[in-house]
Amino acid sequence: MKKLVALLIALAMLLACVGALAETVTEIPRNETLYFAGQQWGTVASWNPIGVNQNNSMAIAGNEGGYRTLVWETLYMYNPLDGGLYPLLADGEYAWNEDMTELTVKIKEAAKWNDGTPVTADDVKATWDVGLYLGNSTGNGYKDFVAGIEVIDAKTLKIVSVKNAEGAPANPLKLLDFISGTPIVQGAWIESVKAAFGDDVAAIQTYTGMEDGAFVVPHSGPYTRYYDDDQKVILVRDDNYWGQDASMWGKLPVPKYIGHAMYADNPAGDAALKAGEVDVSQQFISNVQDLWLKDELPISTYYEEAPYGLCLTMPTGWYNLNLPVLQIPAVRKAIAIAVDYDAIIASAMTNQSPSFADVPRSLMNPTPGEQALYDHEAVKDLQWAGLDIEGAKAMLDEAGIVDADGDGWREYNGEKISLNAVCPQGWTDWEASMEIVAAAGEKIGIEITTLFPTADQYYTVFTSPVQTEYAIFMWSPAAASPSQPWGRVYGLMSSSFKGIENNWSGNFGQYENAEVDEILAKIPTMSDENEIKAAYTRLVEIYLTEVPSFSLMYRPSVFCTYNETVWTNFPSDDGRNIPPLDCTDGYGIAALYDLELVGE
Amino acid sequence: MRHMIRNVFHSPKFVWGFGIFVFILIFCIVYPLFNPGNPLEMLQVGGFAAPGTYVNVYDTVAADINKEETLKIKFRLPGADEKRLESVLSADDRNTMLKFLAKVGVDTSEVDVEDLDQLLELWEKYFDPTSQPKGITRADWNKYKRINNAINRISSTDRRSVSEKDQDGQMAAVGDFSSIDYVSVDEVANHITLPLGTDNFGRDMLKELVSATLTSVEMGFIAGTVATIIGLLFGLLAGYVGGVLDDIITFITNLFTVIPGFVLLILISFSIGQEQRGVTTVALVIGLTGWTWTARSVRSQVISLRNRDHVNLSKLSGHSLFRIILSDILPYIMSYVVMAFILQVSSGILSEAQLSLLGLGPKSTETPTLGLMMNWSMLYKAHTSGYWWAYFPIILTIAGVSFSLNLMNTGLDQVFNPALRD
Incomplete structure (x- = not known):
């Protein structure tokens, strides 16, 4: 009898759990919710917009x-x-x-x-x-x-x-x-927060913005917190949102809820996208075209053809100028022109990047706005598309970097040149890029081996101004904002980052050029278009001659893949001028006002 | 000795295992003779080309137009036209066309998918690639546009011509061919057969696999040898000498047994750093962590031999410790050691695969190993993307090698172990 009672109690508890679970899951209807993937990793820490480390990418990002x-x-x-x-x-x-x-x-x-x-x-x-x-x-x-x-x-x-x-x-x-x-x-x-916490800065920074389980921070946006736990975050539309005034959008955003489940990793997020549980995915999906060409899924991207997304940045290989052999511009340029960029783009990006033949290398991202900022004809002879093995060999021979002892590897000061190409472990597409850079080294007689340390190890070393452990290493310069491309160029070449400890901002290779610094200081206050263009053209010229670093590919700053099982009319290259920023960022949020349900 | 070997080769299990192992080895040694070159060379721009023969399109056309005498041979193959149409506009595509027509309000009950002319006529009438009708998702619309492009490519003529830009930038026809012209593959200057396709870097999978198998077997042998030597040495000393030495060695052995070997392996591989992780180093590390069970079982075997009469006789004759171990004890446990060695080789190969899969294997730029190949194919999601050729042959090879070694071990066991002998 006791056993039976225990069993019944256990059963009842189980049912209660299942019931509770089912309740929260079924609470929000699928056809009123826009689901995301690839944004939120781990539990939300706080809903406090003036705090720090909120880990709340749907609300504060x-x-x-x-x-x-x-x-x-x-x-x-x-x-x-x-x-x-x-x-x-x-x-x-x-x-x-x-x-x-x-x-x-x-x-x-x-x-x-x-x-x-x-x-x-x-x-x-x-x-x-x-x-x-x-x-x-x-x-x-x-x-x-x-x-x-x-x-x-x-x-x-x-x-x-x-x-x-x-x-x-x-x-x-x-x-x-x-x-x-x-x-x-x-x-x-x-004011009320300051009054509550007084001078305790740390307490304000870590305040969660929640009181008794309710979200209490006033906000002006169209959505507010609805629910969050370690499984998901849900925002709900504020139907009194001011933006429905004619002076702004004139209407409310279409989805009533914004949802994001916490996926364990990218493959889990991809699986959910394929299953139609996710509407907008901010994850890099290799061979994304297979999703519609082979798997016949109702999935699309901003552009119908490669590169599929809007490439705003270019992951870059940085030369460590602390190493004497890399202080020779000829060595830097020789390696850079020997690399097979088409292979990097095909392998690391599965062709989701324009090639360097389509968009010749400079300091600019491939958007028309930035491309118009320098004189393409003036630097034409300096740009390279890669795989120029003979040119690289000739360049090294000319600089006196030759193989004197006949072992197949070139020497510098009597010692075999041996470099490494480094990126964090597990960053697959970057690892592939470094492998391809290493393969180029072999072809021109410079030994390059790959090295993939753990991410935290990598961060410590590459942000140090005096490191000599990494010879060629990867990081992305700034993508797009009103201050670009100036900010990107500044990050790539400004000597103001030289010697800075814990430098996350730029010029990781410790490059220095007085002329560059001078031009960079002037550009922000220039207003004459021709003057700005001349300045950027000169910077591109210096960058491509001195090669302190070299772009490996173009890449979107955010990825954006849509599944049209529930929602449709996502932004595309359709003349609406809405950028593919996941329907949430910057002017990309305009997409939320145009969404439609499939079949209506 | 000869008798023993003959006995061993009478065991069908051993013969099978040995046969498979030797076949794999010989294939791996012979194949590079026919297909020489660097196994890590990236042939393809991009990766994951499916297995098959790839014929250069440029050269195929050139094979026709560049030569004086025509190489074209005419065939009238049955069903050629149907196949050609199917390759441009498949039956699925035609059904999709029907779906579109239904969506824009055409009565499709009368339309026959097989009747291409009728279908195309309707399509031309209702499909306008410049205006996307309401209620059609972008994914569907993209698909319709792709089909529309395919339709535009269907040629109604039997002949097509090849044009080249001349110096003035004018297109001039340099040759033409009809739908029944064929050229022998041998006449095409460049073609490549990839029996197992390419990997994520566009390397020839089979060539890489062959090279990787040899490296992995080599690593297995190094690891197995190291583990067996250490285990044997410790086992013999502990078992024969006994006393305090036995206690110390047993203590060390137990210590290594309770720490899970694989965890130890991961920690050591991680701490020596990737720069130092060459093929030999990793093999040594695997060997250094895998010796414990050999030591334990050798010890127990030696203890049972220690008090045999012939050993005591040798002792009384004043033979040295090493002579006794080498001539009076080792021969009796040799068969066992050989079997242990084979298992160590097998587990060495598996350990390499496991380690590399975790990204802790040998440096990846220098030589391919089975584990590294698995690692890259996994990182590139070959298993979820349906690129079976990028991982399945590797699994099969690993399984084949370790299966053959285990089979040899079982065969030997049946020959040497009196309890199992039939």
Whole structure:
């Protein structure tokens, strides 16, 4: 009898569990939910927009290409397709003063917080001030560029730039990054948090934004928190969202819910996409075309043909100039021109990148906006498409780097040149790229072996300014934002990163060129288009001659693959000018307002 | 000795195992003679070409137009036209066309999929590639557009011509061919047969597999030899000498037995770092962690031999320790040691595969091994993408090698072990 009771109790508990589970799963209808994959890894840490380490990519994520404005909104939305800034909270165009030290922005009359109070200039100022006070990503990211924010009236504000010794603005381009990359938070709420925690900065940084299981932070975006645990995150539409005003979108975004299940790894996310459980996947899928050509699944990408996505960055092989042999430009260029880039693009990217014959190498990403920034004819003779073994050999011979002892390997100062090509272990496409670089070395008589340390080991070494362990190593420069390509070029060549400990920002190979630094300092305040073009052309010329690093492929900053089992009318190369930024980032969020259910 | 070998070769299990192993080895040695070259050369731009023969398109056309006398031979093969049509517009595609027509409101009950003319006529009438009708997903629309492109490629003429751009940039016809012209594959300057296709880097799978098998067998032998020598030495000393030495050796052996060998292997491989991980180093590491069970069983065998009369006789005759071990004990356990060695080789090969699969195997640029090949094919999701040729032959080879070694071991066991002898 006892056994029976125990069994019954156990059964009842099991049923209760299953019931509870079924309840949460069935709560949100599939045809009102847009599911994502490849964004959120692990449990959400906090819903606090002014905190740090939130690990909350559906709500708080400053991706390259645009800020994610589902919950908190930015003043402007960036569109990498045309380089434009589209007003969100802001009203109309921003205005510069004469010497580009002040940027005036108006805020829309209709813009409101979800508690009904209007978004004001004071909120922007409070967001900036608290960012600086707490040292969060807003504060740290812009403290070298933004001196402060002046409130002119309730709906008008002025962003004042940091000035250098000559009184010129530090970098006006960064102010444009600021207005498109900073989520605006309600000033009154910031005050209440400060009042609650006092001077305890760490407590504010780690505050979760949740009180008794309820999400309490005011926000202006179209979605709010609905549910999150270690399995999933769900956002729900705020039907009182201010953006349905005619001055903004004029309607609500179509999906009622935004969902993201936590997948263990990429293959799990891919499986869910194939099964139609995921609508938008931000994962690199090798041979993505097989999904529709072979598997006949209702899956599509932004472009119908390769490269399928919008390539905004170029993963780069950096030369370590701490090594004497790599201080010789001829060696750097010889290796770079011998590499089989078509093989890298075919193997690592499964052709989801334009080739260097299609988009000749420079400092620019393949978007038309950036490509127009340098004179293609002027640097034509310097650009290479790769696999030029004879040219590389001749270059090395000419530089006196020859194989004197006849063992098949060239020597420098009497010693066989032996380099390594390094990237973190498990980063498959990068590993393949390094293998192909190593294969090129063999063909021109320079021994290159691959080395794949664990990621944390790799981070420690490659960010160190004095390391001599890695000879050729991989990292991506900046992708796209209003301050590009300037920021990318700065990261690739500026000597300001030379000698910096824990350098994550650029010039990992310790390159130095005074002329480059001088041009880079001038570009941000240039306004004449021809002058800017001449400056960039000169930089491309230097980059391709001195080869401090070399692009290996072009690559999207975010991947974006759609499954049209439930939703359709995703952005594509269809003239709507909506970038493939996962329907959530920057101007990419415009896609949410155009979605349609399949079969309706 | 000869008698023993004859006995061994009378065991069908051993003969089978030996046969398979030797066949694999001979194939691996002979194949590179017919297909020489660097097994790691990336032949294909890209990867995962399916097994088959690839004929150069450029040369196929050139084989016709570049030569004085015509090489074309005319065949009228039955069903050629149908096959040609099927390769451009498959039956599935035609059904998809029907689906589209139904979607835009055509009554398809009267339409016959086999009647291509009728289908094409309707398609031409209703399909406009420039305007996507409402209610059709982009994925479907892309598919319709692909079919439309295919339809445009269906040629109604029997002849096609080849044109070249001349110096003025004008296209000029340089040759033509009809739908019944054939050229022998031998006349085409470049063609390649890839019995097992290519891997993710576009390397010839079979060539790489052959080279990898030899390397892996070599690693297995090194690992097996090292493990057997260490195990044998410890086992003999512990078993024969006994006393404190036995205690110490047993202690060390037990210590290594309780730490899972594979975990130890992972830790050591990881700590020596990838730069140092050559083929020999990894093989040595595998050998150094795999000796324990050989040591234990040799020890117990030696203990049972230690007090035999002939051993005592040797002792009384004043023979040295090593002479006794070598001439009075070792021959009695030799058959057992050979069997243990074979198993060690087999487990060495498996360990390499396991280690490499975890990315802790030998450096990957220098020589291919079975484990490294598995590692790359797994990293490139060959198993979920249906590229069976990139992983299945490797599994089969690993299985074949270790199966043959185990079969040899079982065969030997039947010959040497009185309890199993029939």
